[in-house]
Amino acid sequence: MLYKKPQIQYYPYIVQRDDYKCVRCLGCVEQCSYDATFYDEELDVIWNKHEACVGCKRCEAMCPTDAIKIVPNPSRPYEHGSWKWDLVMDAYLQANTGSIIITGIGNDKPYRVYFDHLLIDACQVTNPSIDPLREPMELRTFLGRKGQRIELDETVDGNLALKTRLAPQLQLETPIMFSAMSYGSINLNFQESMARAAVQLGTYWNTGEGGLHKRLYPYAGSGIVQVASGRFGVSRDYLKAAAAVEIKIGQGAKPGIGGHLPGEKVNADIAETRMIPRGSDAISPAPHHDIYSIEDLRQLIYAIKEATRYEKPVFVKIAAVHNIAAIASGVARAGADVIVLDGFRGGTGAAPKVVRDHVGIPVEVAIAVVDKRLRDEGMRNEVSIVATGGIRSSADVIKAIALGADAIYIATAAMLAIGCTLCQTCNTGRCAWGITTNDPRLARRQNPEIATEQLANLVKGWSHEMKEMLGAMGINSIESLKGNRLRLRTIGLSEKESEILGVLPAGM
Amino acid sequence: MQKVVIVEDFCIACYNCEVACVATHSRSEEPIKAYKRENLRGRSNALVEVNGPIAFSAMCRHCKHPWCLDTCISGAIQRLDNGIVYLDEERCVGCWGCVLGCPYGVAHPNLKGEEKHAFKCDLCIDRLEAGLKPACVEACPNKALIYDETMEETEGAYNR
Numbered sequence: 001m002l003y004k005k006p007q008i009q010y011y012p013y014i015v016q017r018d019d020y021k022c023v024r025c026l027g028c029v030e031q032c033s034y035d036a037t038f039y040d041e042e043l044d045v046i047w048n049k050h051e052a053c054v055g056c057k058r059c060e061a062m063c064p065t066d067a068i069k070i071v072p073n074p075s076r077p078y079e080h081g082s083w084k085w086d087l088v089m090d091a092y093l094q095a096n097t098g099s100i101i102i103t104g105i106g107n108d109k110p111y112r113v114y115f116d117h118l119l120i121d122a123c124q125v126t127n128p129s130i131d132p133l134r135e136p137m138e139l140r141t142f143l144g145r146k147g148q149r150i151e152l153d154e155t156v157d158g159n160l161a162l163k164t165r166l167a168p169q170l171q172l173e174t175p176i177m178f179s180a181m182s183y184g185s186i187n188l189n190f191q192e193s194m195a196r197a198a199v200q201l202g203t204y205w206n207t208g209e210g211g212l213h214k215r216l217y218p219y220a221g222s223g224i225v226q227v228a229s230g231r232f233g234v235s236r237d238y239l240k241a242a243a244a245v246e247i248k249i250g251q252g253a254k255p256g257i258g259g260h261l262p263g264e265k266v267n268a269d270i271a272e273t274r275m276i277p278r279g280s281d282a283i284s285p286a287p288h289h290d291i292y293s294i295e296d297l298r299q300l301i302y303a304i305k306e307a308t309r310y311e312k313p314v315f316v317k318i319a320a321v322h323n324i325a326a327i328a329s330g331v332a333r334a335g336a337d338v339i340v341l342d343g344f345r346g347g348t349g350a351a352p353k354v355v356r357d358h359v360g361i362p363v364e365v366a367i368a369v370v371d372k373r374l375r376d377e378g379m380r381n382e383v384s385i386v387a388t389g390g391i392r393s394s395a396d397v398i399k400a401i402a403l404g405a406d407a408i409y410i411a412t413a414a415m416l417a418i419g420c421t422l423c424q425t426c427n428t429g430r431c432a433w434g435i436t437t438n439d440p441r442l443a444r445r446q447n448p449e450i451a452t453e454q455l456a457n458l459v460k461g462w463s464h465e466m467k468e469m470l471g472a473m474g475i476n477s478i479e480s481l482k483g484n485r486l487r488l489r490t491i492g493l494s495e496k497e498s499e500i501l502g503v504l505p506a507g508m
Numbered sequence: 509m510q511k512v513v514i515v516e517d518f519c520i521a522c523y524n525c526e527v528a529c530v531a532t533h534s535r536s537e538e539p540i541k542a543y544k545r546e547n548l549r550g551r552s553n554a555l556v557e558v559n560g561p562i563a564f565s566a567m568c569r570h571c572k573h574p575w576c577l578d579t580c581i582s583g584a585i586q587r588l589d590n591g592i593v594y595l596d597e598e599r600c601v602g603c604w605g606c607v608l609g610c611p612y613g614v615a616h617p618n619l620k621g622e623e624k625h626a627f628k629c630d631l632c633i634d635r636l637e638a639g640l641k642p643a644c645v646e647a648c649p650n651k652a653l654i655y656d657e658t659m660e661e662t663e664g665a666y667n668r
C-alpha cells in the first residue's frame with residue numbers, strides 16, 4: 001500500500017546522509033533502535049524510513065565519517081500562531097488511535113522560564129568580591145531539621161558540649177544531588193553511574209521508586225531511597241542501607257498521576273529489585289491509598305522515622321501545583337525533615353502528554369512562595385527545601401538557592417551529561433542512548449566507567465561556576481545566599497510576578 | 509606482551525574500530541579516501557561480530573603459540589621479539605593456511621584485491637612505535653577495547 005496517513009507522511013525529521021562520505025560501515029544501522037535505518041545489500045545503499053526516526057541523533061553521533069545530519073522536516077504540518085505543528089500531528093495521531101498520547105522527558109512548551117528573568121548581583125567598590133581560587137569558598141550544605149535553638153553543657157574539664165540532640169542531617173559537599181530515577185525506568189548502568197558519581201562528589205543519589213538493586217548496596221550510604229505509592233522494593237534492608245528516605249507524593253512532570261511500568265519490561269532482575277512477580281505490571285497508584293490527609297502523611301513519616309530509629313532525615317516530595325505554599329506548610333507540620341518541590345518542567349519516563357504540558361507550576365515560583373510561607377509561619381528552620389524540575393545550569397542553582405532552596409536535584413541535566421538528546425521517547429523503552437531502556441543491547445551503551453566521569457564532571461563544572469558567582473557577590477559560603485533574594489533582580493516581569501517571587505525589579 | 513583487550517560487556521557494535529583500522533592502514537590515513545579511493549573496504553583487521561544483544565570486535569590475540577605461524581608455508585608470518593605476530597603481506601602467497609589454522613577466525617583472506625594474500629591485525633605496530641595506542645582502541649567510544657600496558661596477558665583478563 002503506497003498511501004500513508006498524514007501523521008506518518010508529514011514526519012518530523014529527515015535523516016540526511018551524504019552518500020559520498022558514507023563508507024557503509026553499517027554503524028548507523030546497528031545504532032538505530034527505532035528501525036529507521038536499513039542496509040540494502042542489493043543496491044549497497046543505506047536507506048532511512050524517515051517516518052520512523054524520532055530525532056535521537058544517535059546515528060549522527062556515532063557515524064565515523066560525519067555523513068549523517070538529522071534535520072527537522074521542512075514539510076512538517078503548516079502551523080500558525082495557535083496551531084503549532086505538534087498539535088496538528090497529535091490531532092492526526094489521535095484521530096487514528098483514539099488513545100492518550102504518552103511521552104517522556106519534560107514539558108517542552110514555551111512557558112515563561114522565570115530563571116531567565118532573574119539577574120544575579122555582584123560587588124563593586126563598597127564591598128569586596130572574593131576570588132574563589134585564592135580564598136576558601138564553601139558549598140557544603142546540610143539538609144534536615146535545624147531546630148529552634150541548641151543547649152550547651154559545661155563538661156567537668158570546663159569545655160562546652162552539645163546538650164541538644166540534633167536532628168539527623170545529610171552533609172552535601174555541593175548542593176547538587178541526583179534526582180529520583182527508578183531502576184526499570186532507567187537501567188542499572190546509569191543508576192550505578194549516578195551512585196558512583198555521588199560517592200565521588202560527596203553528594204547523594206536517589207533510587208526512585210524501583211527499589212535498590214543488590215549491586216548498588218555498596219553505594220547506598222550516599223543514597224536516598226524512595227517510598228512511593230507502589231511501595232516497590234521497600235524492605236528492612238532498604239531502609240537500613242540508605243542515608244535518607246523520601247516519600248514520593250507527586251512528580252512535577254505528572255502531578256496527580258501515578259506510574260506504570262508495563263509487565264513486559266519487568267525482567268527477572270527488575271522483578272527481584274521491586275519485589276514483584278516477573279512480568280507483572282508495576283503500577284504506582286496516583287495517590288498513596290493510605291494517605292488522604294496531612295495527618296495520614298504524618299503517620300507514614302513517623303512510621304518511617306520509627307523504623308529508621310530517628311537516625312535518618314525523611315524527605316517528602318511533592319509536585320509544584322496551585323496552593324503549593326499551603327501544601328508545603330502542611331507537609332512541614334506533618335514532620336518532614338526535607339520538602340522536595342518538583343516543578344512542572346521536570347522529567348519523566350512516561351506521562352500523558354496533556355498532563356506533562358499543562359499541569360503544575362514552575363519550580364521558581366514554588367520555591368519563592370514556599371520559602372516565604374514557612375518563614376512567615378516561623379518554621380523555615382524546621383525543614384529544608386530541595387528544588388527540582390527545571391534546573392538547567394549553575395546559574396539556575398544559584399537563583400534557586402537565592403530564592404530560598406537549600407539544595408537542588410538534577411535529572412534531565414544528568415541524562416544530558418551522558419548523551420540524552422531530548423528526543424522525548426523515553427516511554428518507548430528503546431532509548432538509543434541506552435539511558436531509559438533495559439534492553440540488554442541498548443543498556444550496554446552506557447559504560448558506568450565513562451558515565452560516572454561525565455556525571456561527576458558536570459557537577460564539578462557547575463560547582464566551580466557557583467563558586468565564581470558567589471565570589472562575585474562577595475559571599476564565601478553558600479549558606480549566606482540561602483533565601484537572600486536581595487541578591488536577585490527581576491527583568492521583564494510584571495510587578496505582580498516580581499512580588500510573588502519576592503524579588504525587586506532591576507534598577508532598584 | 510600486551511594486546512588489545514576486548515570488553516564484551518560494552519561493545520555497542522558501532523564499527524568505529526573497523527573504520528579506524530582501515531584508515532590507519534591506508535596510504536591516505538583518511539577513512540573516506542581509504543574506502544573510496546584505495547578500495548580498502550572489508551580490509552579491517554578488527555571484525556565486529558554481532559549476535560542479538562552481544563557484540564564484540566575480534567582481532568588477533570597475538571598468541572604465544574601462533575597456530576597461523578605453524579600453518580604458514582612461505583614464512584610470511586613471524587613472531588617478533590616484542591611478541592607481535594606479524595604477517596608480511598608481501599611474502600604471503602595466499603595459501604589460506606593461517607585462515608584455516610587460526611582458532612579465533614581473525615586471519616582473513618583478501619578476496620577482492622588484485623594481490624592474493626592474507627591479512628591480520630599487526631597491533632598497529634607503527635602507531636605503537638610512535639607512542640600511540642592502537643587505532644581501534646583510540647576510536648572505540650565505549651571503552652570496549654582497551655590497551656593497557658600494565659594489564660596481564662590472560663584471555664578474558666578484563667573483569668569489572
Ligand code: SF4
Binds near residue numbers: 017022025046062067
Ligand atoms: S555510520 Fe556513517 S559511514 Fe557508517 S554506514 Fe552509517 S552513514 Fe555510512
Ligand code: SF4
Binds near residue numbers: 054
Ligand atoms: S538513530 Fe535516531 S536519529 Fe538516527 S535514524 Fe534512528 S531514530 Fe533517527
Ligand code: SF4
Binds near residue numbers: 571614
Ligand atoms: S592470527 Fe590467530 S593464531 Fe595467529 S596469532 Fe593471531 S589469533 Fe593467534
Ligand code: SF4
Binds near residue numbers: 532553568630
Ligand atoms: S590493533 Fe591496529 S591493526 Fe589491530 S585491529 Fe586494532 S586497529 Fe587494527
Ligand code: SF4
Binds near residue numbers: 520564
Ligand atoms: S569501536 Fe568499540 S564499541 Fe564500537 S564496534 Fe568496535 S569495539 Fe565495539
